[in-house]
Amino acid sequence: MSIRCCLTSLPAALAIAVVALILLILLAAPPATFAAQEDIRLEVSLDRDTIGIAEQAYLQVKVTGTIQNLPDPHLPSLPMFQLYQQGRSMSFQSVNGVMSSSVTHRFALVPSRAGTFPIDDISVVYNNKRYRGNRVELTVVDRSTAAPEEVELQARDNTGQSKDYFLEAVVDNGTPYVNEQITFTLKFYIAVQHFGSPELTEPATTGFWTEVLGNESPYYQTINGRRYKVIERKYALYPTQTGELTIGRALIRVTVASRQSRSRDPFDAFGGFFGRGETVSVSSKPLKVNVQPLPNAGRPADFSGTIGRYSITATADKTEVEVNQPVTVKIEIRGVGNIKAIAEPTIPDLPDFRIYQASVDESINRVKDKLGGTRTFEEVFIPRRPGLLEIPSIEYTYFDPEESRYRRISTKPITINVTRPEGYVESSEIPYGSPGQTLGSDARDIRYIAQDIGDVKPSGQLVLFTPLYLIVNGLPLVVLVGLVIIRRRREKLAADTGLARSRGATRVARKHLARARSLTSPGKAVEFYAEIYRAVTSYIADKLNISPHGLTTTRIAELLAERGADQQTIDQTNDLLNTCDFARFAPASVTDDDIGKSLKAAEMLITRMEGLRFD
C-alpha cells in the first residue's frame, strides 16, 4: 500500500532516493577516507648507540598510524642480546582533524658480547602489507677492561685508594679551527649511593659560543674493579677566537651516604631512606683548547666565513610570472656546523631583477654530538622585463675543518618565464616597483595632470579660522544672547510694574473714594456710584496687576477666587459692585442712606483687601 503510494508520487520517491544516496555517500565516506589516509610508520630508536658489556640499552619501537588497533611489531631474532619487554605506552593526537594514534614498545637489550650490531628488519604487518622500520646500530664495548688509562688514574686518590666519586672533563678535539664545533663532555662518576640529583655549577666557557646538548641517561662502568654510575653532560662549543682558550672548572655538589655515620647509626636501615649523608663537592680540571686560525692557503676571494660541511639548494615558488610580480626564491644551506652563523649567500647583480631579502629562518638538529640543520634565506626576485630570464647559479664557499680545506658549492640555475601582462607597455618612466604588489590592469601608470588649477585658496588657510566662519557662527549666538538679555530685562520690569501698581493701589482707590464722598447728594447718585465702582475695580486691577478695562463683576469674582481671596471678600465685592451697577441704571431709587452704606462698604472692602496678599 505504502509502496504503491510512494511509487505513484514520483517527486516523493525521488526525494527519498536522493536522501538515501546522500546517506550512502556519507556513510561510505569515512571508511574511504580512512583507507586513503591509512599510513603506518615505524620509528626505531635506541637510547644510546654505545654501551658497555655490563650495561643495557633500551630499544624503542614507535608504531604510528591512523587506524584503531595498531598491530604489534615483529622483532627479528637478535642472538647477541637478551631481550626483555619493558611495556608499551599509547598516545593519540589530532593533526588537521585526522586522528592518529601511536604505540611505543620498549625493550631492554642486554648484550652477551662486544661488537657492533645492526638492529634491522623490525616490521609490522597490516592488511597483508609489511611496514618496515629504520635501521639502528648498537655498539657494545667491553668497558670493564677498556676504561681509558687516564680515567683509571683519576679514579685513584693519592694513596692509591679508589675514589667514591670524581668528575672528568673531556673535549673531542683539542685543536679545533675557529668556529668549528668541539664537543665538551662532563662525566660524573660515582660509586656510592647518593641522594637527590647532583647539583652542577657550569664551567666558564669564555671565548666560545656555547650550546648545551644536554644530559645523557646514566650508565654504569667498571673501573679498577669498582662499578661506577656515570652521568654525562655534553656541550657544543664553537671557539670564536684563535689561540689558547680555557674551559673552566665545573663543580658538582652531591649528597652521598656517609661511611662513618652508616656504621654507627642505630637507625642504619633508615639512613638512606631519610636521606642522611654528607654533602660533598667535586670539581673537574680546567681544559686547554688550542684554536687554530683558518689556513690562508687556498682561501677563495669570496670566502663566506662559514665553517662546517654543507650543501646548498635554491628553489623558486613559481617559474612563470608576469612582469613586476614577485618570485620567492628559497636558498637553503644545510649540513653540519654552526647554523646560526651561516653567512648569507651573495647574489650577483642581476639587471633583469629587483631583489629584496624577505626572511631568514633556521632549524637546528643534532646528529650524534654534532649540531647541524638548515638555514633558509628567502629572497624576492621581481622581474623587470618579459622573456625567459635566468637566475644564475649562486656560489657559496665554506671551510671544511674535517678535511682542512675550502670548498665551493653552488645552486642550479633557475629559469623563469616572465610573461607580458595584458595591456603592458614598455616604459622606463615608472621609476620604482615593489614586492608583493599587484599592479592591476587599470593601474599601469599614474593618471594625467589636472588642466585647471581648480579652487585656489591662500595656502594654509583653514575655514575654521576665517572671519566668515566666525561671523556665521558667532552672529546668531550674539543675537540669542542679546534677545535673552532684552527679554530678561523686560520681564523684570514687568514684575516691577506689578509690584508698583499693587503698592499704589490703595492710594489710587482712596483718591476715588474721596471724590465719591464729595458726590454724596442723591442727585449725583450716578456719578457717585461710578466713582465707587472705579475705586473698587481699579484697586482690584492694580492689586492683581491686570488691566482694569473690560472687567465685569463676574470676572472680578472669578479672578479673586483664582488668586486665593476668601469667600467673604468675594461676596462683599460682589454685593458692592452689584449695588453700583443697580444704582447706575436706576438712580431714582437711591436714597441717602444707600449712599452712606455703600461708601462705608467700599472703605471697608479696601481696608480689608489691604491686608490681603494675592499671588
Added chain:
Amino acid sequence: MALALTAGACFAQHQDYHETFAAANQFYADKDYARAIEAYREVIARGVESAELYYNLGNASFKHGDLGHAIANYLKARRLAPDNEDIRHNLEFARRFTAVQMQGVRLNPIETFLESIVGPYTLGQLAWLSSLFFVLLVLALIMRWGLGTGGASVGAVAIALVVLVAVSSTLTTYKYRHEYLRQRAVIIAEQSPVFTGPSQKSEIELQGSPGLVVEILAEKDGFYNVQFENQRRGWIDKELVAEV
C-alpha cells in the same frame, strides 16, 4: 634671491599664477618634469594652494623619480579634495612603489571608524556642516529663550540639534587633529637611516625608504622623532623628509 622671490610673490598679483600653472602643465606634457616641478613650486610660493596644484606637482615628482615628494604632494592634495578619484588613484599607485612595505601595521579601530565617516569630506565641509547645525540650534534657542515662542516641539528640535552639533563638531575636531595638528612627513631620500637617537652617531634603528609616511612626534638637533605606520620609532635627519 629666494627671499626676494618669495617677498615678490606675496605682493604679486594673483592672476598671473594661472600663466605659470599653464606653463608648468606644458612642461609636464613635454616630459620636462624638472622644469614642471620648478614651475608648480613657483605657484605655491605665491602663497596659494589647490588640490589640483599639489596633484600636478605630485605627478611631476613621480615622473621625475622623486617618490617621496610625489607622495607628500598627493597627501596634501588629498587633504584638500578627499573625494578626488584621480588623487586617490595616483597616491595609491605611488605608494606601491615604496621599496619597503611596512609590516605589522595595526589600525586603531576607533580611528578607522571615524576615518570611514570623515574620509571623503574636507575639513571645510565638515566645519560648515557643524556650523549649519549650530546656527539652527541657536535659532531654535532664539525662538524658545529669546522670543519665548514655540512649545515642546521647538524643545525637541533643539535637543536633536544639540546631538547633531555634538557629533558633527566631534568629527570636525577629529579631522582637524588628524590631518592638520598631527604633523606628518614623507621620507624623500634614497639613503635614509633612522637612528635610535637624535644624532648621526646613534645606532641605526632601521633603514627608511622614499615614500614611507611617518608621523613627527618631536624635533631635536635637526632631527625629527618619527613614528612609522607600524608604530616603530626613531630619529631621522630633517633634511631627509618632506613635511605634509
